[in-house]
Amino acid sequence: MATRLFGKIGATLALSLSLLPGAFAAPAGGEPIKIGAIFGVTGPAAYLGAPEDKTARMLVDEMNRSGGIMGRQVQLIVKDSGASAEKAISFAKQLIDEDNVVAIIGPTTSGESMAIKDICQKAGMPLISCASAETIVNPVAKYVFKVPQKDNYIVEWLYGTMNKLGISKIGVIASNTGFGNGGKAQLEKYASKYGISIAISEVYDSGATDLSALLTKVNAAGVQAVVNWSIEPAQSIVAKNMRQLKMGQQLFQSHGFANIRYVEAAGEAAEGVIFPSGRLIVAGELPDSNPQKRLLAKYNADYRALYKEEASTFGGHAYDALTILKAAIEAAKSTEPDRIVQAIEGLKDFSGTAGIFNFSAADHNGLLMDSIDMVTVKKGRFVLYKGK
Amino acid sequence: MRGQLFLQYLFSGLIYGSIYAVVAIGFNIIYNATGIINFAQGEFVMLGSMIASALSGRMPLALAIAAAVVLTTAAGVAVERLFLRRVARGGVLKMIVTTIGLSIVIREAALMAWGEGVRTLPFFSGNEVSSLTLLGAHFSPQILWIVGITALIVAGLTLFFRLTMAGKAMRGCSANREGASLCGIDPRRMVTLAFGMSAGIGALGGCVVAPLTQTHYAIGAGLAIKGFTVAAFGGLGNSVAAVFAGLLIGMLESFSIILVPEAYKDVVTICVLLILLFAKPSGLFGSKAASSLKEY
Numbered sequence: 001m002a003t004r005l006f007g008k009i010g011a012t013l014a015l016s017l018s019l020l021p022g023a024f025a026a027p028a029g030g031e032p033i034k035i036g037a038i039f040g041v042t043g044p045a046a047y048l049g050a051p052e053d054k055t056a057r058m059l060v061d062e063m064n065r066s067g068g069i070m071g072r073q074v075q076l077i078v079k080d081s082g083a084s085a086e087k088a089i090s091f092a093k094q095l096i097d098e099d100n101v102v103a104i105i106g107p108t109t110s111g112e113s114m115a116i117k118d119i120c121q122k123a124g125m126p127l128i129s130c131a132s133a134e135t136i137v138n139p140v141a142k143y144v145f146k147v148p149q150k151d152n153y154i155v156e157w158l159y160g161t162m163n164k165l166g167i168s169k170i171g172v173i174a175s176n177t178g179f180g181n182g183g184k185a186q187l188e189k190y191a192s193k194y195g196i197s198i199a200i201s202e203v204y205d206s207g208a209t210d211l212s213a214l215l216t217k218v219n220a221a222g223v224q225a226v227v228n229w230s231i232e233p234a235q236s237i238v239a240k241n242m243r244q245l246k247m248g249q250q251l252f253q254s255h256g257f258a259n260i261r262y263v264e265a266a267g268e269a270a271e272g273v274i275f276p277s278g279r280l281i282v283a284g285e286l287p288d289s290n291p292q293k294r295l296l297a298k299y300n301a302d303y304r305a306l307y308k309e310e311a312s313t314f315g316g317h318a319y320d321a322l323t324i325l326k327a328a329i330e331a332a333k334s335t336e337p338d339r340i341v342q343a344i345e346g347l348k349d350f351s352g353t354a355g356i357f358n359f360s361a362a363d364h365n366g367l368l369m370d371s372i373d374m375v376t377v378k379k380g381r382f383v384l385y386k387g388k
Numbered sequence: 389m390r391g392q393l394f395l396q397y398l399f400s401g402l403i404y405g406s407i408y409a410v411v412a413i414g415f416n417i418i419y420n421a422t423g424i425i426n427f428a429q430g431e432f433v434m435l436g437s438m439i440a441s442a443l444s445g446r447m448p449l450a451l452a453i454a455a456a457v458v459l460t461t462a463a464g465v466a467v468e469r470l471f472l473r474r475v476a477r478g479g480v481l482k483m484i485v486t487t488i489g490l491s492i493v494i495r496e497a498a499l500m501a502w503g504e505g506v507r508t509l510p511f512f513s514g515n516e517v518s519s520l521t522l523l524g525a526h527f528s529p530q531i532l533w534i535v536g537i538t539a540l541i542v543a544g545l546t547l548f549f550r551l552t553m554a555g556k557a558m559r560g561c562s563a564n565r566e567g568a569s570l571c572g573i574d575p576r577r578m579v580t581l582a583f584g585m586s587a588g589i590g591a592l593g594g595c596v597v598a599p600l601t602q603t604h605y606a607i608g609a610g611l612a613i614k615g616f617t618v619a620a621f622g623g624l625g626n627s628v629a630a631v632f633a634g635l636l637i638g639m640l641e642s643f644s645i646i647l648v649p650e651a652y653k654d655v656v657t658i659c660v661l662l663i664l665l666f667a668k669p670s671g672l673f674g675s676k677a678a679s680s681l682k683e684y
Contacts (some may be wrong), residue, residue, distance in 0.1 A: 043606070046504035176651035204650035207610055209407075209601035212527075213400035213642040214650045220393055233506040233602055240600070243517040244528040245396070265506050265602055267516040 032075040033068070033335060035060075035325065036095035038106040038116075039130075039318070040083030044177070044206050044232050047259050049108040051315030052130055053078055054307050055299075056105065059322050062302075069329050081107055085178075088112035089119065096123045102335040105321035106130050108314075109231070110151075111178025117144050124337045126344070128325060130317035132255065133182035137364040143341055145364045147320040147354055148313075149278060153369050154255050155186040157276040159194035161374055162225060164387060167250065169197050171223035173214060173238070175206040175230030183229035183254055199223050208234045212241045225249050231256035236266035243269045250274065255372075259312040263377050270377045274385055277375045278354040280316045281382040295351050316353030324350065324357065395525035397642045403531055403600065405638025406538040410593030411615025412622065412630035413541065414586035420562040420625050421582030422476075424483045428467065428491040429590055430612030431498075436460045436591020437603035438498055441507040449510055453595045457588050463494075464587020468580050476579075491608060498605035509598040530599050537596045541589055542631055558582065562625070614654075617661050623671030633672055 037056050040049035060076040068074050077099050079091035088107045095101045096119070103126035107113050110133035120127040121141040129136050129146040132154070136146045162170070172187050174180035184201060191198050200221040204214055211234065218226055226249050228238045235257050242251055253275040257263075260281070263270040279286060283296035299319055303311035327350065328343035329335055347366070350357040355371025374385035411429055418426040440449075440456035447455070467490055475482045511518065512533045519526045549555040560568040561578045569575055594603065601607075614637075622633030637657055644656040664672065 042499060042504050047506075050504050176649075202649055205654070207607075208650065209597075209607070210400065210403055211650065212403070213397055213645045216393065216396040216400065217645055233604070236506070236508075236602065237600075240516045240528075244519045244526060246519050246521070246526040261505055265508050267508075269516040 030072065032073040033070075033329070034075045034077060034099060034101040035322070036092075036099060036101035036104040037076060037078045037318070038081050038088050038091050038095070038104060038108075038112065039078060040108040040112070041078070041080040043082035043084065045083035045108050047233070047261060047312075048130075048231055048256075048314035049080070049083065051259075051303075051312050052106065052108060052318035053080075055303065055311075055315035055318040056322055058302065058306055059319060063322075063326065069326050070333065077101060081112055083109050083112065083177075085112050085115035089115050092116040092119050092125075096120070096125050102126070102329070102337070103128065103325050103340060105318060105325065109177065109179055110136065110182050113146070114178060117141055120144055126325075126337050126340045128321040128344075130314070130321055131179070133178065134186065135182065140362060140364050143337065145324075145344055145359070145366075147324065147352065147357075147365075147367075148317050149255070149354055149367050149371050150365055151183050151186050151254075152190065153367070153372055154276045155183070155190050156194075156369065157372050157374060158187075158227065158252055159190060159196055161274065161276075161385075162196060162252075163194055165225075165250065167224045168195060169199050169223050170225045170227055171218040171221055171249075172198050172201040172227050172229065173211070173218060174201075174203050174228070175208075175232050175234060176203045177206050177230070177232075179254075179256065180206070180230050187227060187229070204234065206230065206232050206234070208232075209237065210241065211237055212245060215241050215245055215247065219245060219247050219249075223249060225252060227252045227254075229254040229256070233262070233265060236262050236270070239266040239269040239273055255313065258375070258382070259314065260310045260382065263380055263382070267380075270380070272376060272378075274374060274376045276372045277382075278313045278316065278371060279373055280311065280313045280353045282373065282375055282384050285384050291351050291356060292353070296353060299353060313353070320352035320354055320357070323352065392524035395523055397646070398639070399525060399527040399531060401639035401642030402535060402635070403597070403638070404641050405635035406534045407593065407597050407601070407611070407634075408614050408618040408637055409538055409631040409634030410541065410589065410597075411611050412618040412634055413545065413627045414590045414593075415615055415619040416625050416627045416630055417545075417582050417586040417589070419619070421558060421579050422472075422480075422483065424480050424487070425616060426583075426586065427484065427487045427612050427616075428494060428608075429586065429615060430608030430610070431491045431494040432460055432464060432587040432590035432608075433594035433611050434498060434603060434605065434608040435463060435494065435587075435594070437509065437594035437598040437607075438502055438507065438605065439591070440595045441509050441598065441603065442502065444509055449512070453509075453592070456595055457591045460591035461584045461588035464583040464585075464590075465580055467587075468583035472583070473576065473579075491612065495605055495608055502605060504605065506602050506604045507598075508602045509595060511599045512596075528600060530596075534596050534600075537592065538631070541592070542627060545589075545627055554578075554581065614657075617657060620671055621661055621664060623673040626671075626673055629671070629673035636672075 039052045041053045081087040110131040113129040113131040113136045127144045132148040132151045134150040174184040257275045258277040286293045300311045332339035332343035347359045355367045357366035359366035376385040414429045436456045440452045443452035513529045557573045561575045618634045622629030641653040
């Protein structure tokens, strides 16, 4: 409550300050480069936001030890939005108008990213989102980028796999969030292209603690497979409930499942779940020729050494956002927003955790379908899915 | 098939209902002793399941749960002795606001102690994929534990209030605080006992449902609202009514999914509660005369 109140006061203050152009322009040379970050460190998206926060802090420390960016130290200002769009809005305004950051990384969730897309665009503030909805970069806004694979790629991978498995009638369940609704819309949009019929499509509360009644309804619709689209712990509950209800259908999840802690929470019920994901979580299985392999192994090892837990693709998004920003500032030799944007659009064959980025003025995501693989769970670990 | 489906929804309703009932019982015990609504009740449930989950790797599950119940009971007693007793003179409203503040403090402390991650407890019998079948409907064996332990809690409480001296003394305090103190009962001790009991019951409930529902630092607030809804629905202060109301609301939520998306099941519950409270302000089983004697 208090933070929200302060946020509002901050936003109001910021608004009045922004009427004085140039009053807070960053002095050149020597001063640290300020980078803003908005992550849902606590709250329903904490499994994404917390690793993002940890990764960003780890990376900035590492950057500062090795000379910073262009010889200037980096100062990271992290705001915990609790995955709330309202908080993300006031934090974005605060970062832009009071903290005078050169760019913002995050927010964690699609809902928050969409909420601040216009704000950053109008303020001319480069934003590199860590959320997946395609709408963040389509239509393209000049100052807005995103690093995770687009959700329509994820959907096409899912449907492609279903075609191979001979699955044509599915049930879709999604959490009632920007991420869930975005995924559900993409699933419905691409279904006919792959000859898939969605027999039942339902939303559930993001804080749901039991979904047996909902799954009973899905089961009664006579589906061959269930797709669950959420980022919340409900992903583990769906897996458990399906087994308890003796539902034999294949369970597909979104890329939101790519955190090993969800597998731990679901225990044996997670076995055999199939989902599309970037390659970070299966880095060990990649051939040595893969250009991402070394980077993924290093990030995994650094993260594990520092935080004593497994790295997840979500932390990887923060990693990509920061390294892309660093590369762009160094290429532009400037922290001017327009120069940064131009430099990001000029990045080609840039290895990140999510894939090989090729940005352009028309593509503010820079990733292709091949940045994704299908992953499954075997003996409590993520492994590449190689078909039945 | 229709009958099977019906049963399947019924089992889901049973899980939801039992959880709500356990929280509502906690509300009622404290309401009876003090006349206040303890909004930290959901946090007791959270504490119980989180402590048990933290300990379960290091000791047998039963021992971890016992320890969690004892520690949470101690936390309940501490909440009353350290905070609520000091503001009791300020009246009922001041105490209620204090419980809201304490719930935030407990929640943030849990975030500090255990982080933001989700935790679970091992299933009491079987594991995540175990399933029993009754008349064509399938359910986790944990549901038997949930229903069984809820029933034990209700039976135990009924016996406690009817047969033991402490239970009778608590009822006496609830009926007439001054009269009870004239009979040599110390109402303050009864209030402490009430907080300890409801914390312990909440913790036990939290442990029994955690294998199914999972737990994390922030589950308390939602449970408190739902538990309060159920307690008000049944009639504040009546634990047996709370169980009926809990099951009724659980069923309502479970069966409403046939028509309404899961995301809106709370809307259904709240609408029914509003209608009921307009028609019968003292709750389904509450008595108008009794509730008019209460301050709140």
